[in-house]
Amino acid sequence: MKNIKLLLVLLAFPLLTFGQSLPGLAPGQNSTQKPVLHGKNWMAITGKPLAATAGASIFQKGGNAIDAACAMLAATATMWDVLSWGGETQALIYHPELKKVIAINALGYAPTGATVDFYKSQGMEYPPAYGPLAATTPGTPGGLMTMLAEYGTMSLEEVLAPAMQLAKGYPIEAQTANSIENGKERIKQWPYSKKVFLTHLGEEREAPEPGEIFVQEDLYQTLKKLVDTEKEALANGKSRKEAIYAAYDRFYKGDIAKEIVRGTREQGGLFTESDLANWAVKIEEPLMVNYKGIDVYKLQEWTQGPALLQSLNILENFDLKNMGYNSAEYLHTVYQAMNLAFADRDFYYSDPAFEPKSPIEGLLSKEYAKQRAQLIKDKNDPNMGPGDPYPFQGGTNPFKNQLENQGESIAEYTHTEPLQGPSDPYFDEFFSGTTSIQAVDKDGWVVSVTPSGGWVPAVIAGNTGVGLSQRMQSFVLDEKLNPYNLPEPGKRPRVTLTPSLALKDGKPFLSFAVQGGDSQDQNLLQFFLNVVEFDMNVQEAVEAANMNSLQMQSSFGAHEIKPGHMILREDTPNWIRAELVKKGYKMEFWPRTSGPINAIWFDWKHGSFWGGSSNYGEDYGIGW
Template sequence: MKKTLLITLLGILCQAGFSQSTQKPPLHGKHWMAITGKPLGATAGAMIFSQGGNAIDASCAMLASVCTMWDVLSWGGETQALIYNPNTKEVIAINALGYAPSGATVDFFKEKGMEYPPEFGALAATTPGTPGGLMTLLAEYGTLSLKEVLKPAMEMAKGYPIEAQTANMIENRKDLIKEWPYSKKVFLPHLGEEREAPHAGEIFVQEDLYNTLQKLVETEEKALEDGKSRKEAIYAAYDRFYKGDIAEEIVRGTREQGGLFTKEDLENWKVKIEKPLSVDYKGIEVYKLQEWTQGPALLQALNILENFDIRSMGYNSSRYIHTLYQAMSLAFTDRDFYYGDPAFEPQSPMKGLLSKEYAKERAKLIKEKNDPEIGPGDPYPFQGETNPYMNLLKKRKDALAFNNPDLPVQGPEDPFLQSFQSGTTSIQAADKDGWVVSITPSGGWIPAVIAGNTGVGLSQRMQSFVLDENLNPYNLVEPNKRPRVTLTPSMALKDGKPFLSFAVQGGDTQDQDLLQMFLNIVEFDMTVQEAAEASNIHNYHMQSSFGAHESKPGSITLNAEIPTWTRRELAKKGYKMNFLERTSGPLNAIWFDWKHNSFWGGSSNHGEDYGIAW
């Protein structure tokens, strides 16, 4: 196994030595491919592939590892996935998003003087979803044991050299971390010194987390000894996390720190295996998760853009950027008002929202200049119904939390921008047998409340709910309801076979980056690595899903290399511009080369994302 990994890594380094049209070389693989947000995470996937695991097994190992590394998520966060099953030729959706705990109501938060649920602390936490999501993925579609898949993460929990990015994030947020006793114990090993967080490269130990993972493995092994099947044994570990002593400590530790979790909240939560939503874009079937995510906004944008000859406009011309921005505004304002948990009433009007006829009507609203007044449309007639919330649409503009909409985004240190692009990570895996996995896990990022002595950092996803029905009657907080999240893995099929598996981190910019990556490949003939590094734009017309849920209509982020004449034309169209050196977003993707029966991998130069292939 070690020899295989060494050969693979040497191959990558040799590729990097040659002249490239991209800053990173494309990945090429024949047997498997593993890509995620951190190099060590990708290595964990490669280790599992080298042991004979399939793409599901490898993706679970990567998920466990990046959670342990606090790659803008933790074990108490949420996991969303799309899977291509080569046996059934179908795309499957995994919903492992936690829900609001008992007592989490609109009145509860309003009585505390809040306009939205909080960004941080125990009251920001939905129930843990990632452990259940990982174990469901593994049990239903994997081949290895939980013990084998968790081994890399458990070794890391015993101690791994922490990266500068994470270590510095801990140091920068230590004032908040000190408010939570169990977080302080884990994150600040040098309490009282000038630097209280770990140093870059220091061995970071998480004993409580290791013990929690060990309990899951012990439960699986005991079930196997008792004659249970592989699948039953994994679900025995699942039950211990959500119904046994681990759940009891999560509830105790969360409530001690001001949270609302009950034992019943964890017992009653379940992972959902769902049917994804999809649209056809010029013969390519594009799949996204349901409207409890922002994913359908990408599908809506594709339907709108299908009404324009965007190829003839030219990549990143002023006409293309303007049309793209307006299409995003139209799709995402629908997201802001209509999307929510489909398990609760009212039901989002997804049939109308995803209809080609509705998109054609929305496309007619795109004018020669930016329209800062774009708001949600009325999709109900396109599914043969009457909109029950027309009165709220009229009130919505007054309820919006626009904060200085005439002031453009100021740059990477702008608190609005940091909130808008709040991170996560992404995982991509594929194997020679045809399994494909696209995951966007998140939640429990630093600074996180750790739930008692479990080592499990809790999600902060409650902040994505709203408390005012004028903003979104479908996404009002209530117990056992899932918030509408930004997390959004993607998959596309062509001629009934996998074409592209892709995901990205970055909060509300996720589906903006994913939309542009898809168009870069389909409309502008880029390779997957070129598309991963290409200069994207970011639109701030929609509401942020975090913090104060602000919006800055007309503000746009452009790459610093955008030429002067394009800037001048966009200014005439009413855009307020800011510029960054890298605007691709940390995209990860796998493109399927059916002509040569191989994989092409793309991993952006934006952050620390990394891939390994064989």
């Protein structure tokens, strides 16, 4: 299930502070609930302690940051850390020899037959959130093997060893075990999922108990097949890289692929063998904007990442520091900037390999940002819509008429029912979880990864142990919402997943990512501003009180919108609350609002790394 579930459990308990001060003091003065991580040789941070340990073990054996990141990815996928092996992987890599940032696109695509007409013929208004018809083709195995082959140093066998040990049996943590129990009625619909997850079928509790040794023999055999293929290729004189790609081919073109297709189709899915064979990882150029001398990198517009870049471009027109951290004026300004950027995300972002192509050059134009910034007034605008970036890239908008009527088009998706606090089902979709992985080493390799897909309850594809993605739901079927992001075979949906890297003076400055759905780039934007504008250290910045806007289309389920709604931390002063009410906001107050952010800051003065890991959930880091 999604990591928000653990958050809801933790909200019931009092907070313990690290140090003597309490939250709410001036930035730079408040202590943190977890200490800063320090290291000079390497650092490994991810969503589970066991997975962070897997990364640390690879570093201790001489691996680089890519090797460690791949081991952590394999471990988190095996542990169902809100993802599985059939999900998707997105990464940004800083290559110290080339001195450039490289983007990894390992997002699966829509299978044969997955069209607007098909889903509508099934009586659907949008692709389903669960089940075999929610699945894009598996991306994580290809992403892992591509990163390892191209930029790692170790064998696939070495990197997969921790995950294979976990698959043979590990003490399952309460979060995942309880997610299985909560999702068991769905799980029972899918025979291979039922076989793996419901270890006590027919008893009152059918899921594993917390701490029970959870065994995934089918998954172990799948991973063993990959390792065996690599070994055979090496024995036949192939290079390390060639041997890893031989394993890649077995997954996507060999007997593993055949079983994935068979098992998926048996359960009502659309996969064909050609779908898996023709899919490929893309090594891409990332997008970048400069914010006050810092180059900030995100993935292309098949993710929501450019929304953070657009927000920075808009906010560059305001004096945020003088507004004061989390003042009413600051919160209002950031909220409005995000609304403008997310309105563009919702209308324009899509897979750039397909027509019509998103007008990304115009969207990231500084002049376009100035135009958008002028729309920010004293009160919230609940009808904030997308702009027209085409003139800023010398073009004409092909959907101008539709753009002018956008307010009417989205009205039917506006969510008007009152929310019931953090436990409201609305937030299950809004904060749809994932995990994040951060790794660095002394040689200069930096990796930021946001993998996801195949969370519990997931459809397991036949006897492979591979849980399938649910990412088809990020497409829309109504072209009035987004004429660019409609499903068709071979097309990638526009996803929320969004790793981040920032360089300053040509050197790594910050590596950061967060789990969650539509909240990701909201939390990452404010984390970045916490460091850059308010001089917080990396742990203070990941724990600091953030604001979350609900005034954008959800990327999941029914794609609902809640204009003017804002989530704030419960220690927000009354006078700030009163000012925000005057500005037209409806507010929810939660004990924690920072998102589970993981990040690494580079201390070039002392030649060390500072790591920050979220103060709730199970995120964990190790440095040396």
